[in-house]
Amino acid sequence: MSFSIASPAVEMRHITKRFGPVIANDSVDFTLERQEIHALLGENGAGKTTLMRILYGLYHADDGEIRIKGEPVTIHSPKDAIARGIGMVTQHFALAAPLSVTENVILGYTEGFRLGLPDARLRVAEAAQRFGILVDPEALVKDLSVGQRQRVEILKALYRNADVLILDEPTAVLTPQEVEQLFEGLRRLQAQGLSVVFISHKLHEVMDITDRVTVLRGGRVVGVVPTAHTTQSELARMMVGRPTYGVSKPDAARREDVLLRLENVCAEDNQGLPALKNVSLNVHAGEILGLAGVSGNGQRELAQVLEGVRSCTGGRVIANGHDITNAGPDKVMAAGVGRIPEDRHESVVAEMTVAQNMALEHLDEFVRNGMLDKRRIREHAEALIEAYQIKARPDDIIRTLSGGNMQKVILARVLERNPAVLVVAQPTRGLDVGATEYVRQKLLEQRQRGAAILLISEDLDEILELSDRIAVIYEGEIMGVVSPDVDIEHLGLLMSGVHQT
Amino acid sequence: MDQAVWLTFLVGVLAATLRVATPLVWASIGEVYTERAGILNLGIEGTMFLGAFVGFAVAARASDAGFGGYLWLGLLAAMAAGVLMALLMGLLSVTLGVNQHVSGLGVTLLGIALSLFGFRLVFGESSVLPSVEPFGQFSIFGDLPIVGQVFKQYLLTYIAFLILVPVAWWVLYRSSFGLNVRAVGENPEAADAAGVDVYRTRYAALAIGGALMAVGGAFLSLAQLGAFSPGIIAGRGWVCIALVIFARWDPVRATLGALLFGAVFALQLRLQTLGFDLPFEAFLALPYLVTILALAIAGRNAPYPGAYLKPYRRE
Numbered sequence A: 001m002s003f004s005i006a007s008p009a010v011e012m013r014h015i016t017k018r019f020g021p022v023i024a025n026d027s028v029d030f031t032l033e034r035q036e037i038h039a040l041l042g043e044n045g046a047g048k049t050t051l052m053r054i055l056y057g058l059y060h061a062d063d064g065e066i067r068i069k070g071e072p073v074t075i076h077s078p079k080d081a082i083a084r085g086i087g088m089v090t091q092h093f094a095l096a097a098p099l100s101v102t103e104n105v106i107l108g109y110t111e112g113f114r115l116g117l118p119d120a121r122l123r124v125a126e127a128a129q130r131f132g133i134l135v136d137p138e139a140l141v142k143d144l145s146v147g148q149r150q151r152v153e154i155l156k157a158l159y160r161n162a163d164v165l166i167l168d169e170p171t172a173v174l175t176p177q178e179v180e181q182l183f184e185g186l187r188r189l190q191a192q193g194l195s196v197v198f199i200s201h202k203l204h205e206v207m208d209i210t211d212r213v214t215v216l217r218g219g220r221v222v223g224v225v226p227t228a229h230t231t232q233s234e235l236a237r238m239m240v241g242r243p244t245y246g247v248s249k250p251d252a253a254r255r256e257d258v259l260l261r262l263e264n265v266c267a268e269d270n271q272g273l274p275a276l277k278n279v280s281l282n283v284h285a286g287e288i289l290g291l292a293g294v295s296g297n298g299q300r301e302l303a304q305v306l307e308g309v310r311s312c313t314g315g316r317v318i319a320n321g322h323d324i325t326n327a328g329p330d331k332v333m334a335a336g337v338g339r340i341p342e343d344r345h346e347s348v349v350a351e352m353t354v355a356q357n358m359a360l361e362h363l364d365e366f367v368r369n370g371m372l373d374k375r376r377i378r379e380h381a382e383a384l385i386e387a388y389q390i391k392a393r394p395d396d397i398i399r400t401l402s403g404g405n406m407q408k409v410i411l412a413r414v415l416e417r418n419p420a421v422l423v424v425a426q427p428t429r430g431l432d433v434g435a436t437e438y439v440r441q442k443l444l445e446q447r448q449r450g451a452a453i454l455l456i457s458e459d460l461d462e463i464l465e466l467s468d469r470i471a472v473i474y475e476g477e478i479m480g481v482v483s484p485d486v487d488i489e490h491l492g493l494l495m496s497g498v499h500q501t
Numbered sequence B: 001m002d003q004a005v006w007l008t009f010l011v012g013v014l015a016a017t018l019r020v021a022t023p024l025v026w027a028s029i030g031e032v033y034t035e036r037a038g039i040l041n042l043g044i045e046g047t048m049f050l051g052a053f054v055g056f057a058v059a060a061r062a063s064d065a066g067f068g069g070y071l072w073l074g075l076l077a078a079m080a081a082g083v084l085m086a087l088l089m090g091l092l093s094v095t096l097g098v099n100q101h102v103s104g105l106g107v108t109l110l111g112i113a114l115s116l117f118g119f120r121l122v123f124g125e126s127s128v129l130p131s132v133e134p135f136g137q138f139s140i141f142g143d144l145p146i147v148g149q150v151f152k153q154y155l156l157t158y159i160a161f162l163i164l165v166p167v168a169w170w171v172l173y174r175s176s177f178g179l180n181v182r183a184v185g186e187n188p189e190a191a192d193a194a195g196v197d198v199y200r201t202r203y204a205a206l207a208i209g210g211a212l213m214a215v216g217g218a219f220l221s222l223a224q225l226g227a228f229s230p231g232i233i234a235g236r237g238w239v240c241i242a243l244v245i246f247a248r249w250d251p252v253r254a255t256l257g258a259l260l261f262g263a264v265f266a267l268q269l270r271l272q273t274l275g276f277d278l279p280f281e282a283f284l285a286l287p288y289l290v291t292i293l294a295l296a297i298a299g300r301n302a303p304y305p306g307a308y309l310k311p312y313r314r315e
Ligand SMILES: Nc1ncnc2c1ncn2[C@@H]1O[C@H](COP(=O)(O)OP(=O)(O)OP(=O)(O)O)[C@@H](O)[C@H]1O
Pocket: A019, A022, A023, A024, A042, A043, A044, A045, A046, A047, A048, A049, A050, A051, A091, A400, A401, A402, A403, A404, A430, A432, B315
């Protein structure tokens, strides 16, 4: 037998995929070597997810061919892909919420008719241990935080003994520590033979974990480079097609009047356990107050209380002079609170159009003679699309928008009303460099205008970059309020529950 | 009432409760499986109807031909008819993605029409209602007083309560098929990405459901009556739809719901004979009123399957 170099784990050639008029992938070549961690980079809508969904059998390419370990294959469904050792963690959660972690992990990957749940639980726990993923196999997925759900997703793919693992923005919802854990696990698995496709908008992660980078722009490959031979700014330039700068924070705009006041707010989580314990915060006009903390420490509940979708069990919330304690979302909005919720897919109606979603929160203003005024709705949408540079048409179904454009729609809907108070949760999660910059710029503009902004984010860099003051939350308690030039280690201690001395 | 009369009354009500509940247990567990897979099968009424007719027609003809196992043959034929109806429902709602209310009602109309048409075709317009010697009743407690009388039931009743319910529960919660069913009903995208064939699972759940519904119908014609009439199902399918929501899509709770309905039904039957001064329609309406009431109370915040009514399309 003659010696030959092992053929690549995956080769995709001339992959083309159209969605109606949109060419999501335009004759894309992509090669994943064995035991390689390969980044797929590109702006929102560049076609990264589409390419990987084709590899995983969720979409079918209009043209092109796929080889796995040198062998030409046709992948009809995820089942085929799984059988060929490909695993994928999809960008949006693909979990059945009322089922347990174990059930979700073993779903579609069971032997025989009997589930054998006790054994399965042990196997899942063992796999979780091996891959360094902290998750309770018996918990129900619906009770888990976004970060925990993501972990289940990763575990699910790894549990299937994949030797090619596609991670579509796996770190978007993880804390820095969790990201580090994940990377350690990936390196260990890589040494054991795993090849990884890693999609992320965070360039420092790409520099840290990957061996090579393929950059997509507008559905085409614009370059393939070894990570060691490139820099973050070069990657950013390749992605956007121009140099990027980042946002700069103008001077303080803080005024004396407090527009958002929380007094000893208490609330429970979905299981009825205390999630917020006597939270008191003041946000002034013209100020961004960052709320830092490790995922799952009450941020979600706090945001929900302020959005009017979770009731408090104690305390008061005063916004813009109105008592909005336990008021519904309509009263909260009427009080001048703008809300940008954590899960952007939950704050739009997926099957409705961009124009309809933009009008949705204030339908009463789009009524004429008791009927919806379709023309007004459309004109309103056109104006916002223009003003906020959204790449979409009024009649597009919002579900088909890229993450960045969907977030712009939500932003436009909220900001056009010049809210006195803004409650913003994870505003740039999953957004590309350009869109992230855009959103942050808009928030700073609101600050200059005099809005009181509560910025809830698990992205510490974001908090440090934008905030005037930083409050740290741990297990539902405010550990302290510090200034953004605080020693980062001190901040880390607060986030892990060590009290300020 | 003296004690003996009171006891007879009680025994009668209890025995009737089990008997009335039996077809509801079969059909509502069938509906539980279907709905757990994300499909509201409003074809249930028509499927029960067709099951009752096909079961009876095949049994009657087999009996004429002198075949001893005619009842079982009828039952098998009913199940086959139920599966066919379910496959039609699948074609409409799973493959073609037609609105489930519309396709379900269509299937029900078809099932009823086919049965009535088929009945004329097979039996003509004879003045005597055709009949067969139905399944007999027996008691697992022999001639013991009271329990022996309460548990003098049909084999299909025993199978429903002692075998179907636990097996249906086990398969739904403890088998890989059941997990697939729950997953495709909850989040078909997730199931698909995990390698589960969403369409096949939905068809399988529908087919099982259809077979069970048909047995529910055939129980009436082959066990309880030994005959077929246009009024045979009398809305039992719709009752099952309510029971399933009341049961929060759980086979055991569905059984409890069926027993509750059965009890009220049995009670009103006896009360009618006691000569209260009320029109008998009021008694007849009672079980349905109780169903509505139970549904209103227990069905609030019902955790509907996540993909209820939603056809699945991979983009
Ligand atoms: N199911 C679909 N129907 C119609 N258009 C789609 C669909 N999926 C993707 N697209 C379009 O194809 C293009 C590529 O989308 P894709 O999701 O692959 O981008 P991406 O690089 O993964 O972006 P992001 O960073 O936001 O995840 C976009 O223009 C998008 O709107």
